[in-house]
Amino acid sequence: MTATLTVCETCNFAPDTKRGPDGLSGGEVLCGLVEQAAEAVASVATRRHACLMGCDHHCNVGLSAPGKITYVMGSFAPEAEAAEALVAFAELYDASETGQVPYRQWPQGVKGHFVSRVPPLAADES
Numbered sequence: 741m742t743a744t745l746t747v748c749e750t751c752n753f754a755p756d757t758k759r760g761p762d763g764l765s766g767g768e769v770l771c772g773l774v775e776q777a778a779e780a781v782a783s784v785a786t787r788r789h790a791c792l793m794g795c796d797h798h799c800n801v802g803l804s805a806p807g808k809i810t811y812v813m814g815s816f817a818p819e820a821e822a823a824e825a826l827v828a829f830a831e832l833y834d835a836s837e838t839g840q841v842p843y844r845q846w847p848q849g850v851k852g853h854f855v856s857r858v859p860p861l862a863a864d865e866s
C-alpha cells in the first residue's frame with residue numbers, strides 16, 4: 741500500500757505572507773520540496789490540491805491511505821527540512837497497520853504541526 745501526502749499548493753508562505761521572495765506561494769514551494777523528498781520513496785505518493793480549507797494555518801498537508809487514520813498537519817515552513825520530516829513520517833505511517841505512529845518515532849519536524857485526525861470508515865460505513 742502507499743501513503744499519500746496531499747499538499748495544499750495555494751497556502752500562504754508564512755502566517756501573513758502569501759508569497760515568498762521568489763513570488764511563489766508557500767504551498768507551491770512546499771509541494772515542490774515534498775515531491776523532491778518523496779521521489780525515491782516507493783511507499784509515499786504525493787499530490788497537489790488547491791486549498792484544504794485549513795487557511796488559518798499556512799502550508800497545510802494531509803496524509804491518508806485506504807483503511808487508515810487520516811491526519812491533517814499545518815504551519816510548516818516551506819523548507820526542505822519540513823518536507824523531509826513529512827516524507828519520513830509518511831513512511832512510518834505506511835508501515836503502520838492503522839496509520840498510527842508511536843510518538844517516540846515521530847520525526848522532530850512534524851511535532852507541533854498536527855491539526856486534526858479522522859478515523860477510517862469501518863467496512864460497514866463505506
Ligand code: FES
Pocket residue numbers: 748749750751752767790791792793794795799800
Ligand atoms: S489555501 Fe491552503 S488550506 Fe486554504
